[in-house]
Structures are given as C-alpha cells and as structure tokens.
Amino acid sequence: xxxxxxxxxxxxxxxxxxxxxxxxxxxxxxxxxxxxxxxxxxxxxxxxxxxxxxxxxxxxxxxxxxxxxxxxxxxxxxxxxxxxxxxxxxxxxxxxxxxxxxxxxxxxxxxxxxxxxxxxxxxxxxxxxxxxxxxxxxxxxxxxxxxxxxxxxxxxxxxxxxxxxxxxxxxxxxxxxxxxxxxxxxxxxxxxxxxxxxxxxxxxxxxxxxxxxxxxxxxxxxxxxxxxxxxxxxxxxxxxxxxxxxxxxxxxxxxxxxxxxxxxxxxxxxxxxxxxxxxxxxxxxxxxxxxxxxxxxxxxxxxxxxxxxxxxxxxxxxxxxxxxxxxxxxxxxxxxxxxxxxxxxxxxxxxxxxxxxxxxxxxxxxxxxxxxxxxxxxxxxxxxxxxxxxxxxxxxxxxxxxxxxxxxxxxxxxxxxxxxxxxxxxxxxxxxxxxxxxxxxxxxxxxxxxxxxxxxxxxxxxxxxxxxxxxxxxxxxxxxxxxxxxxxxxxx
Amino acid sequence: xxxxxxxxxxxxxxxxxxxxxxxxxxxxxxxxxxxxxxxxxxxxxxxxxxxxxxxxxxxxxxxxxxxxxxxxxxxxxxxxxxxxxxxxxxxxxxxxxxxxx
Numbered sequence: 203x204x205x206x207x208x209x210x211x212x213x214x215x216x217x218x219x220x221x222x223x224x225x226x227x228x229x230x231x232x233x234x235x236x237x238x239x240x241x242x243x244x245x246x247x248x249x250x251x252x253x254x255x256x257x258x259x260x261x262x263x264x265x266x267x268x269x270x271x272x273x274x275x276x277x278x279x280x281x282x283x284x285x286x287x288x289x290x291x292x293x294x295x296x297x298x299x300x301x302x303x304x305x306x307x308x309x310x311x312x313x314x315x316x317x318x319x320x321x322x323x324x325x326x327x328x329x330x331x332x333x334x335x336x337x338x339x340x341x342x343x344x345x346x347x348x349x350x351x352x353x354x355x356x357x358x359x360x361x362x363x364x365x366x367x368x369x370x371x372x373x374x375x376x377x378x379x380x381x382x383x384x385x386x387x388x389x390x391x392x393x394x395x396x397x398x399x400x401x402x403x404x405x406x407x408x409x410x411x412x413x414x415x416x417x418x419x420x421x422x423x424x425x426x427x428x429x430x431x432x433x434x435x436x437x438x439x440x441x442x443x444x445x446x447x448x449x450x451x452x453x454x455x456x457x458x459x460x461x462x463x464x465x466x467x468x469x470x471x472x473x474x475x476x477x478x479x480x481x482x483x484x485x486x487x488x489x490x491x492x493x494x495x496x497x498x499x500x501x502x503x504x505x506x507x508x509x510x511x512x513x514x515x516x517x518x519x520x521x522x523x524x525x526x527x528x529x530x531x532x533x534x535x536x537x538x539x540x541x542x543x544x545x546x547x548x549x550x551x552x553x554x555x556x557x558x559x560x561x562x563x564x565x566x567x568x569x570x571x572x573x574x575x576x577x578x579x580x581x582x583x584x585x586x587x588x589x590x591x592x593x594x595x596x597x598x599x600x601x602x603x604x605x606x607x608x609x610x611x612x613x614x615x616x617x618x619x620x621x622x623x624x625x626x627x628x629x630x631x632x633x634x635x636x637x638x639x640x641x642x643x644x645x646x647x648x649x650x651x652x653x654x655x656x657x658x659x660x661x662x663x664x665x666x667x668x669x670x671x672x673x674x675x676x677x678x679x680x681x682x683x684x685x686x687x688x689x690x691x692x693x694x
Numbered sequence: 695x696x697x698x699x700x701x702x703x704x705x706x707x708x709x710x711x712x713x714x715x716x717x718x719x720x721x722x723x724x725x726x727x728x729x730x731x732x733x734x735x736x737x738x739x740x741x742x743x744x745x746x747x748x749x750x751x752x753x754x755x756x757x758x759x760x761x762x763x764x765x766x767x768x769x770x771x772x773x774x775x776x777x778x779x780x781x782x783x784x785x786x787x788x789x790x791x792x793x794x795x
Contacts, residue, residue, distance in 0.1 A: 329765055329768075332769075333768060333772070336772045336776070339776075340775065340776060340779065343776075343779055343783075344779075347783060347786075351790075352787070352790035352791075352793075355783060355786055355787045355790060356787060358783065359719070359780075359783055359784070359787060362776075362779070362780055362783060363714070363722060363726060363780070366726050366730070366776060366780070367714070367726070367729065370726075370729050370730050370732075370733045373730075373733040373734075373736075373737065373769055374733045374736055374737075376737070376765070377733070377736045377737035377739070377740040377762075378740065380737070380740045380741070380761070380762065380765075381739075381740035381741075381742075386761075386765070
C-alpha cells in the first residue's frame with residue numbers, strides 16, 4: 203500500500219471539512235482526528251524509507267518525467283514526520299489557548315498549512331514544489347493576519363509582498379530550468395542538468411537559492427522574520443517558528459544535493475552560514491521581549507543547518523539534518539512556553555516580568571530544558587547536533603584544508619556562547635527573583651510544551667537512533683543514482 | 695515575436711520593480727502583479743516560440759509545447775488568488791489609516 207500522498211491529502215480534506223462544519227465542537231474533533239491521522243501516515247513514511255528505500259507514487263500511473271510524481275526519501279519523510287508532530291501539538295495548544303475562537307476558519311488555515319508543507323516535503327516535481335509553497339504561504343498569510351491591528355497589518359503586508367517576490371523568482375527559475383532541460387521533474391532535472399546550457403542552469407540555480415534563502419531567512423535575506431513572527435498568537439508563532447523557515451531549509455537541501463550537488467565544502471555557503479549565525483544572535487542580544495529574542499534565535503540557528511549543507515559531505519548533511527530536527531522541537535517548545543507566559547501574565551517584555559520560576563516551577567523547568575538544548579548543553583539534543591557538526595567540519599577540513607571551514611566552526615562555537623548568554627538574560631530577568639503576582643499558567647497549556655520539550659530529552663539521551671535515521675537520509679541524498687532509478691524506473 | 699517577447703518580459707519586470715519600490719501600497723500591489731505576469735510570460739518563452747499547431751498526433755509540425763501553458767495556467771490562478779488577498783489586506787490597512795489619523 204502506498205501512503206505517500208496521505209499526509210498531503212488528509213490535511214487538505216480536513217481543512218475543507220473544518221471550513222464547512224458549523225459547530226465548533228465538531229470542528230475541533232475533526233481537526234484533531236485529521237492531525238493525528240496525518241501524524242500516523244507520516245510515521246509510516248518514516249518507517250517505510252528507513253534503510254534507503256524511496257517511496258514513489260506516480261499520479262494516474264503515468265511514467266515519471268511525464269506525470270506528476272511524489273518521491274519520498276529519508277529527508278522528505280523525516281521532515282514530513284516532524285511537521286505533522288509540530289502541527290498536532292501546536293493545534294492542541296492553540297485550542298487550549300483559545301486562539302481558535304478568533305475565527306471560524308482558524309482550523310482550516312492550520313490544516314492547509316500542514317498539507318502545503320507536507321506536499322512540499324514529499325513532491326518530486328519542481329513545479330509542484332512551487333504550487334505547494336503557494337498553498338502553505340497563502341495559509342500562512344491567513345493565519346498571520348487573523349485579528350490584526352493597524353501595525354500588524356503593515357508588518358503582514360511586508361511579509362506577504364516579500365514572499366510574493368520570492369515566489370516569482372522561484373517561478374522564473376522554473377522557467378529557466380525548463381528552457382534549459384525541457385523537464386520539471388526533479389529526478390529528470392538532476393539527470394539532464396549537467397549537459398544543459400550552463401548559463402541558463404546557473405541563472406536558475408541562483409534564483410532558486412535566492413527564493414529558498416529568503417524563505418529560510420539566511421544571511422543577508424533574514425530581515426523580515428522577527429517582525430512577522432512578533433504578530434500572531436503564541437500557537438501560530440510556535441507553528442511558524444518551528445516549521446515555516448525549515449521548509450526553505452529543506453528546499454535548499456534538496457536543491458544542493460539532488461539537483462545541483464555541492465559535493466565538497468563551499469566557501470560561499472560557509473560564509474553565508476557564518477553570517478546567518480552571527481547576525482541572528484547579535485539581533486537576539488539586543489532584544490527586550492521573549493518572543494523577539496526567540497525569533498532572532500531562529501535566524502542564528504538556521505546558520506548551523508546551512509553549515510551542515512555547506513560542508514557537502516555525508517557527515518555534514520547528516521549533522522545538519524539532525525540539527526534541523528532538533529531545532530524544530532526545541533524552538534517550538536520555547537515559543538509555546540513564551541506563548542504560555544504571554545497568555546498568562548499578559549506580556550512578554552522582560553522588564554515587566556519576574557519570578558515566573560518561583561510562581562510556577564513546572565513552567566520554569568519546561569523553559570529551562572529547551573533553552574539549555576538551544577545553547578548546546580549536554581546531554582540534550584542540541585549538544586549532539588553541534589558536536590556532530592564540529593566533527594563533520596573537522597573531517598571535511600582534514601580532507602580539504604582551507605581557511606573557511608575553521609572560521610565557520612569557530613563562529614559556531616562563539617555563537618553558542620552568545621546564545622547561552624541571551625538565554626541566561628531571559629532566565630535571570632523573567633524567571634528568577636521573587637514573584638510579585640501569584641498567577642499560574644493553566645496545566646493544559648503546559649502539557650503541549652512538555653510534549654515538545656520531551657523530544658529534545660529523548661533525542662539527547664537516545665540520539666543514536668535519530669542519528670541513524672539522518673545518517674541514512676544523508677547517504678540517500680548523496681547517492682543520487684538510486685533516487686533517479688526509483689523515480690524514473692525503466693525510462694532512465 | 696522572438697525579439698519582442700523578451701523585451702516585453704524585461705519591461706514588465708522593470709516597471710514592476712520600479713512600482714514596488716514606491717511608498718504607496720496601491721503602487722506596490724500593481725508592481726507585484728506586473729512582476730508575476732512577467733514571470734508567466736517568461737515561462738511561455740521558455741517553451742520556445744514558433745509552434746503553430748496543437749500537439750495532437752497527426753498534426754503537422756512545428757507543434758506548440760503544451761507544458762508551459764499548463765504551468766502558466768496554474769501560476770495565473772495562484773497569482774490571482776494571492777493578488778486578491780493582497781488587495782484585501784491593502785484595503786484593511788487603508789481602513790485603519792482612515793480610522794485613526
């Protein structure tokens with residue numbers, strides 16, 4: 203049985219059903235059931251592709267370069283699994299946070315976003331990737347602008363306009379690559395690109411990298427992110443902060459392994475990775491609100507993921523992918539915790555908060571664990587992600603000595619310390635000290651936070667099996683032959 | 695046509711970018727619309743110009759390439775939807791400006 207399309211179709215149908223149903227109670231049940239079903243199908247996909255399989259679904263039975271293809275390898279399946287998990291947990295939180303009462307179509311937007319993301323992760327067709335990007339972006343515009351005020355509408359307008367320009371660049375790139383090769387199927391593109399006219403291909407790849415980089419918020423295209431993520435309610439911000447930029451990171455991984463492989467450490471991308479890390483963390487140090495600090499941290503952490511990609515080796519890709527998965531769990535947990543703080547105490551400004559830890563030790567612990575993991579304290583998953591990146595960098599340096607690798611690795615260590623400093627800032631100002639107001643967050647808000655924070659503990663203590671999954675996914679990314687064989691089959 | 699179309703794509707992109715850099719929201723929205731139409735035209739160009747007959751077995755060559763047209767059709771629909779959203783958002787911003795001067 204081929205379930206490759208279920209994580210895409212199911213959320214889209216659930217979203218449509220949620221939009222149609224009148225009763226809020228029924229909508230909640232449909233919504234949760236749909237999210238859990240998607241999670242189940244995504245888990246099946248992760249299980250099905252372990253050990254190097256590629257699950258291929260040809261729409262209507264048309265052979266690969268002509269029909270629409272869904273091709274699921276380790277990278278796609280892992281991303282699909284984590285996105286379904288994040289969507290389920292943040293949905294649960296959002297229903298408790300009462301953000302769902304903002305609007306009748308809140309659930310519909312949620313599932314459209316999930317369906318779009320899963321589609322982007324699972325499709326094997328460049329134009330389909332564009333379409334799924336648009337689906338998830340339209341859902342994100344909608345969730346972002348729910349219940350806006352004047353300033354929020356302006357920030358949202360910038361976000362929408364920027365993403366539209368990025369999408370247009372993406373479309374132009376698809377046009378260039380189609381002109382060069384006459385195909386939009388990714389496996390077929392990978393086969394034909396080496397012999398295609400190099401000017402068109404270079405232009406297309408540069409435009410694709412720019413479009414994906416803007417969505418992933420890499421240096422120097424990150425400026426829109428902290429503004430956009432300061433707008434929505436906590437659950438939406440956590441969903442966006444966890445997953446939305448990672449779609450761009452995923453697309454960069456796909457572009458620079460399957461389509462146009464780097465294959466060796468690339469100075470330009472090492473520079474971009476270092477810049478992303480440094481500027482993100484410097485921005486975070488300057489902020490005075492919990493959610494803004496966390497938003498800038500998203501940028502700096504994207505740098506680590508790009509570092510793994512920039513190394514271009516199997517170790518680097520596996521470490522980068524490990525880092526992506528770790529960061530999604532940690533960042534969603536932190537943003538959910540900050541959403542809980544904002545919901546319960548009415549503000550996220552550090553100067554107005556104090557003593558949250560003594561008012562509610564459970565919340566303190568739930569913030570403390572992912573915060574330490576983000577900074578890379580053992581034995582949590584962030585530590586193993588960083589160690590894996592450093593080891594991969596050292597190996598790549600041993601093979602190809604150059605100035606850029608040690609510089610990027612040094613930057614990553616320094617940025618970890620600065621991350622720790624800004625986490626300590628949140629902790630000393632908001633969580634330590636006497637509690638002036640005896641208010642406590644509802645336990646049902648803490649449960650989803652715990653569900654996300656548990657990931658980093660599990661992946662820290664039992665990181666071995668996650669590493670095995672990402673290692674096999676990285677091997678698959680570099681072994682393009684088997685991907686091409688699986689997708690194109692006999693017509694190769 | 696082969697000379698005219700690229701010029702046309704270029705002028706759409708140029709005019710769109712110029713409008714996008716202005717301060718007025720309406721101009722920005724029109725600029726985005728122009729750029730996305732430029733992209734659509736570019737894809738049409740990517741398929742190659744010059745096919746006259748429909749790509750059906752038995753028709754005499756040169757055949758037109760159907761794929762760019764399918765891609766553009768999808769892109770136009772998406773662009774239309776997003777443009778509608780952007781106009782609604784722009785209207786709401788305008789309404790806020792009126793509300794509190």
